[in-house]
Amino acid sequence: MKYNINNKGYYGDFGGAYIPEMLYPNVEELRLNYLKVMQEPSFKEEFNQLLKDYVGRPSPLYFAKRLSKKYNTKIYLKREDLNHTGAHKINNTIGQILMAQRLGKKRIIAETGAGQHGVATATVCALMGMECIVYMGEIDIARQAPNVARMKMLGAKVVPALSGSKTLKDATNEAIRDWINNPVDTHYIIGSVVGPHPYPDMVARFQAVVSEEIQWQLQEKEGKSTPDYVIACVGGGSNAAGAYYHYLENTNVNLIAVEAAGKGVNSGKSAATSALGKEGIIHGSKTLLMQTNDGQITEPYSISAGLDYPGVGPMHAHLFKTGRAEFVSVTDDQAMTAGLELCELEGIIPAIESSHALAVFGHKTFKPDDIVVLSLSGRGDKDLDTYINHFKL
Amino acid sequence: MKYNINNKGYYGDFGGAYIPEMLYPNVEELRLNYLKVMQEPSFKEEFNQLLKDYVGRPSPLYFAKRLSKKYNTKIYLKREDLNHTGAHKINNTIGQILMAQRLGKKRIIAETGAGQHGVATATVCALMGMECIVYMGEIDIARQAPNVARMKMLGAKVVPALSGSKTLKDATNEAIRDWINNPVDTHYIIGSVVGPHPYPDMVARFQAVVSEEIQWQLQEKEGKSTPDYVIACVGGGSNAAGAYYHYLENTNVNLIAVEAAGKGVNSGKSAATSALGKEGIIHGSKTLLMQTNDGQITEPYSISAGLDYPGVGPMHAHLFKTGRAEFVSVTDDQAMTAGLELCELEGIIPAIESSHALAVFGHKTFKPDDIVVLSLSGRGDKDLDTYINHFKL
Amino acid sequence: MNRINQKLKENKKLLSIYFSAGFPKLDDTVSIIENLEKNGVDMIEIGLPFSDPLADGPTIQASSTQALKNGMTTNVLFNQLKDIRKTVSIPLILMGYFNPMLQYGVEAFCKKCQDIGIDGLIIPDLPVDVYNEKYKAIFEKYGLINVFLITPQTSVERINFIDSISNGFIYMVSSASVTGSSSGFGEAQTNYFKRIADMNLKNPQIIGFGISDSETFKQATKYAKGAIIGSAFIKHLKSEGVTKINNFTSLILR
Amino acid sequence: MNRINQKLKENKKLLSIYFSAGFPKLDDTVSIIENLEKNGVDMIEIGLPFSDPLADGPTIQASSTQALKNGMTTNVLFNQLKDIRKTVSIPLILMGYFNPMLQYGVEAFCKKCQDIGIDGLIIPDLPVDVYNEKYKAIFEKYGLINVFLITPQTSVERINFIDSISNGFIYMVSSASVTGSSSGFGEAQTNYFKRIADMNLKNPQIIGFGISDSETFKQATKYAKGAIIGSAFIKHLKSEGVTKINNFTSLILR
């Protein structure tokens, strides 16, 4: 297992649990239990049943005919946009809410950027009748208004994060503070493969259903279970982790990770962590992050709230450092154009996060018989205003 | 076949094609071809493939545990909200775009109320690279803004209908006028089981996939393929037609059709066609409609744009007249409350249309071991503003 | 003999005018009819307004809406027309959508028409086959001629069928289009006019849709027995009122 | 002997004060330290500001943010402190998050601390086991005491383990909570204080979080060797400035 986690909670040099003592009991409880719980037959059964009947899995693997024709290669879209609540995030929140129940927790907190994870968390809390508090940066509250409305409808309390860049990083700080203040009955549902061990691994395992399905779906469609490429955008890295998971150790499968270059990698307004980041600690994990020479975390920027994060999960730091995955940066403009192209060619409005992954086709040439699987991590309903304003439609 | 269409295009007394001569060639071409085309293996294959990989079918049949507990019966939700574009409407537009292609059409027109059918039409037009014009009442353009934005993103032209009540009825008038003016290369994708024969039957057949799936899904879950009740809201009646289809002739299955009572059936602000309507002609079909003694069509009202229509399809008129289906009217307030309840109990935000169906549980008592299947025809993302304003969230 | 058949025998091109009853004012109906006859119009289609006139263009729609607002109903119209035959002798045709007739009762409606002296009906959304099966006998019982439409897209077989069941004239839609939308006729349309003329149908044809002035009237009547003007006349009524109808008709008939 | 160990031997309850370096003004650091010593404070935690201080409450967060805006960096702080041992002799502890130290280089950071005369470090997000495996040797090489935290939720085994690897004092978080959030101690907390006191650990305990006035200071030091005040002092600095530190300390120590 070169690319997966080791038994100390590290991916190569990255990972671990760099947390204040106040979080230790909760994180340790989780660390000791998560694998055991996930292996319980009753857990598996409930998880799989909810993924099927509630989330709507398997999500289709859709051969995008017109997009493929345009780029002269074979493009399959993994349709996480069709999941209940509209993104891959729900795979993880279903898993974590079942985990929280088994650990006897009563109160759920979460951070959110694009609001997809917040909605997915509010959703599972409603489903299970649990209290839900979601922290969200003030800027993200403004730019992802539909998701804020959805969380309210679902009975969650949305608390604005007012510090720092007022985006995902700061919402995460606030969620961690809440957890520190509520150490007994609260479970923190982290929304990506970030945070202290065992979160990155646990979230990756819940998202692994994505590549598990890709395997048999490709087998059905192409007579082989492995694609030549898997492309995914990386905010924290959970949709990518899910799409890569079963291919991590198979180096015949090329992994492409797409980060948000904002207004340009070197513009000072970017969230391209692998290009700009250095090793360090963020939100309890040793990984790559954008920071000053002095070790202060830089305020990131991206038009996409879900990618507007100055770090990546430790798995991705490792995939970058080892060269296992190719990292690509895509600007706001390139992403928006790629998103509109998908609307026009395939009738699918992608989340702006996913549009970043789609922009790879404008950057990189694939061979006509390459099988390219792209993680369409979410739908763009939350982003309509941003698209409409951008293109003055 | 007591409840299905006869070979003259009638459901009992209802149906037919009351159309001006200008529409005759198009409607006749469709009438002569629709069954033949639908039976072609290549049509079936393409239709089923797109339903699976693009729309995300089968849509789950979800056992709603907490809702069932609250109402002390067994409630299954048929999750059409999880379809691509967020409602059952896409089942029909996929079918019709393939039909239009086989008839050699180049230009697509549609009417829309809630915008779901407009989005579903714009979507399949993008998918097939066809021109798309959607007529939508000015009032609906305002109250379903997210769907207007989606249509624009998908490259469709949205034309406001400014006459009459400026809602679905008037959008339909405009679409028919467009078709009259463009008799050669245009196909009109009607969005419900309304309009002249063969539309009601064709749309019902495309939507029949819903009850086809319910049959085997119930078999899997309950060991029998028939529920005791099927509940669906009725605007034009397409989601109901789809959910009833394979149960029409099996009178052990009780059918419940839910209409919008607006501010109250007798308030003068309502769209409860079965309660208030009389036999007549609307949009080319003999059916029940709300009208003055003088035969002028009444302007309907409902908080739900998709139910704000003064008629029902001829199948439903027949189901009403024969007593095969029980018709229930639900007010704005009752629907909104039922919608919010689903959010809070199950983590699903329903379209306000579907909320009308959900309100039946507040009206009618079911037995603890009754199997009740409810057509959750769409998701409520388009309705967030209406919900938030209604409840002052 | 029905006034329509009589009129069709006259050795001239016929000018027929459509207007929406109850527009511009509720009570203008009779005076419009009388004025039209006085000014040389050969035949009149009296529009019974409908809330959802899906085969009509914006001008006629708007006039229908206004007429309904003014209080027009089927009963009001019948009442206005009850003495019309005391003053008017040209053929009068009621034109309207099927639903209001259905609500009135088709037989009662037809009987009332006969009582008043209406000569025929044009019901765009009553299909030929339904008419033939269910209503033909009733129409004939009350001496009403039912007029059917054909369009450039209507097949030869269907035209022949329509001809066979018609006993007045055929309403020939100039282009497949809602009323009031084109201006002037192009080659496609004149070819179509010729094509139909060459069929030598038993019923004469009167062309409607897109006739707005003396030029289009002449173009149309070169191939057909007559032509119907609707939207252009309603526009005139709207801007000039009921009293200056001669200004309109004289421009067409000059 | 390390100044911290020396201080802990004194037969008195210790008052320790935390402040964020660079707040309110960038260059206030040295004068705050000197003033605190002058006014009877026993030990000082100098906060190295961090952009994302996730274990801190709003007051300390805000002071860190202001300090960073003022231009505070690791180098600036080391520079400000380079002559501190010429004027100040009480124990000085640097408190900060791990990332800035990591970027500086842990060994270089520790060496610099020794050069300046820093006695210990508190790094809330450096876990005990990582410290133990990777950094203990370095800290010891430069004579730095690393201080660990315990909370009401920390298990007995873990407390014993932390005690075993500590060689100064244990930072006892009064309640599991970010700084500056509670006011006054209830029964749960005093029970916890007693419970820990009864464990007779080899390292003395100093209680932090929620100490804001003489009353909470007395309550805490009834069970522990000393107490740390942070947020309350920063609020005082913010409203009263650097020159009136005696007003604050005298209230606590009266």
Ligand SMILES: Cc1ncc(COP(=O)(O)O)c(C=O)c1O
């Ligand atoms: C649709 C979508 N895709 C991608 C992301 C980025 O997160 P991750 O990198 O964890 O997949 C988000 C985050 O909100 C998202 O909403």
Ligand SMILES: Cc1ncc(COP(=O)(O)O)c(C=O)c1O
């Ligand atoms: C979600 C949803 N449900 C129901 C309807 C009503 O249409 P029908 O009665 O044809 O199912 C609509 C119409 O727009 C809709 O969007």
